[in-house]
Amino acid sequence: MQGDQPQEAAVEPASSGDAQGDGPKDASDMAPNISDADALKILLEMKMKKRQKKPSLPSTVTELATEEGSKVYVVGTAHFSDSSKRDVVKTIQEVQPDVVVVELCQYRVSMLKMDERTLLKEAKEINLEKLQQAIKQNGLMSGLMQMLLLKVSAHITEQLGMAPGGEFREAFKEAGKVPFCKFHLGDRPIPVTFKRAIAALSFWQKVKLAWGLCFLSDPISKDDVEKCKQKDLLEQMMAEMIGEFPDLHRTIVSERDIYLTYMLKQAARRTELPRASEAEPRRCVPSVVVGVVGMGHVPGIEKNWNTHLNIQEIMR
Numbered sequence: 138m139q140g141d142q143p144q145e146a147a148v149e150p151a152s153s154g155d156a157q158g159d160g161p162k163d164a165s166d167m168a169p170n171i172s173d174a175d176a177l178k179i180l181l182e183m184k185m186k187k188r189q190k191k192p193s194l195p196s197t198v199t200e201l202a203t204e205e206g207s208k209v210y211v212v213g214t215a216h217f218s219d220s221s222k223r224d225v226v227k228t229i230q231e232v233q234p235d236v237v238v239v240e241l242c243q244y245r246v247s248m249l250k251m252d253e254r255t256l257l258k259e260a261k262e263i264n265l266e267k268l269q270q271a272i273k274q275n276g277l278m279s280g281l282m283q284m285l286l287l288k289v290s291a292h293i294t295e296q297l298g299m300a301p302g303g304e305f306r307e308a309f310k311e312a313g314k315v316p317f318c319k320f321h322l323g324d325r326p327i328p329v330t331f332k333r334a335i336a337a338l339s340f341w342q343k344v345k346l347a348w349g350l351c352f353l354s355d356p357i358s359k360d361d362v363e364k365c366k367q368k369d370l371l372e373q374m375m376a377e378m379i380g381e382f383p384d385l386h387r388t389i390v391s392e393r394d395i396y397l398t399y400m401l402k403q404a405a406r407r408t409e410l411p412r413a414s415e416a417e418p419r420r421c422v423p424s425v426v427v428g429v430v431g432m433g434h435v436p437g438i439e440k441n442w443n444t445h446l447n448i449q450e451i452m453r
Contacts, residue, residue, distance in 0.1 A: 174413035180316040181410070184233050188425070192231035195224040199435055201442050206423035207405040210234075213432035214304045222307045225429055229311040232425050236404040237312040238323040239305045240397060240430040244274075246322060248302040249309045274328060308429045317411055323400035323428065325393055329452060333392070337384035392451040394437025399446045401428050401438065 171179075194200075194210065201209040212228050214221035229237065241248070312318045335343070407421040430438065 172413070174417070177411050177413050184316045187230075188233035189231045192228075194228055194231060197221070197224050197432070198228055199439060201401075201439070203402065203405045203423075205405075205407050207407065207426065208232075208423070209401055209405050209426045209428060211401070211428040211430060211435055211438055212304075213435040214429060216301050216304070216431060218304070221304045225304045225307045225427075226311055229308065229315065229427055232427060233315050234312075234318055234427040235408045235424045236319045236321055236426045237308050238321045238401055238404050238426060238428045239308050240324045240434065241302075241305055241322050242324040242326045243322060244327045245302075245324075249306055304429055308427070319404075321400065321404050323397050323404070323430075325396040325451070330389060330393065333451070333453075334385055334388040337388050338382060342382055342385075390433065391437060394434050395441055395446055395451060396448055397428070397430055397434055398438045398441040398444075399448050401426060402442075402446070404428075 192210075195212070197213045199211045199213065201211060203209070210228055210232055212221075212225050214225065309320060312320045405424050405426045408424040410420045410422060412419070428438075
């Protein structure tokens with residue numbers, strides 16, 4: 138079953154030697170005969186020195202804690218927002234996390250590796266090849282639904298001239314600058330979400346939803362995005378279209394709230410400090426985690442945080 142363990146990104150963050158601040162910035166700055174144990178100690182000291190005990194965080198950050206003492210900072214973002222990207226960067230720099238979790242799954246991880254120009258072009262182009270690929274991957278109805286939802290994203294992209302997922306790419310880059318920071322994919326695999334969403338609708342509900350998605354054309358400005366900071370623009374547009382379909386809202390929003398919460402809690406388990414050798418004793422400490430999710434998921438994550446979660450049912 139997918140989802141039992143946090144998904145680590147298929148691409149590795151940049152070397153932690155890129156971190157800025159006091160101390161050595163890469164291996165060449167260290168003494169040539171330094172031992173592995175001393176090198177690890179220096180990197181940990183660098184990280185702890187930069188980690189703020191009372192971090193100055195953006196208003197979009199929600200702080201949660203686990204029974205083991207781990208801290209989780211959830212950054213609520215608007216998926217097409219420059220200020221959201223700045224919020225993510227500032228949060229990671231302030232708390233120097235052990236793990237960064239983003240609202241992506243393995244099927245969407247490619248957006249971390251593409252440059253902005255390529256993503257902008259890809260997001261605007263919905264062609265027969267993409268449709269065939271979506272149907273092959275998810276089945277006929279789920280594939281068609283995926284293409285319709287991509288059309289919503291493409292509409293926003295066209296209106297704003299901004300590629301989606303900028304906050305995730307910033308999170309990936311910043312995680313690479315933090316020593317020993319892991320990068321996890323925290324969203325439910327998209328084929329599962331689409332198949333469960335389609336199964337929740339009657340035939341006429343599918344037709345009605347498809348009709349609304351096909352004729353989406355309202356103009357959007359960058360000011361609209363920032364005004365929607367309390368509720369992500371993409372998710373707000375989707376909520377307006379699926380509002381009359383409670384079962385669809387359950388599969389696309391509520392179930393993913395549960396999944397994201399579960400993955401954040403998995404990431405927040407006590408972390409084992411790096412060891413220079415197997416002979417060195419193991420030491421575990423509470424973790425610091427940064428989660429990067431759409432603003433619309435934050436209330437659900439807060440609601441589910443202190444609940445025992447079983448994700449088997451929502452993975453069927």
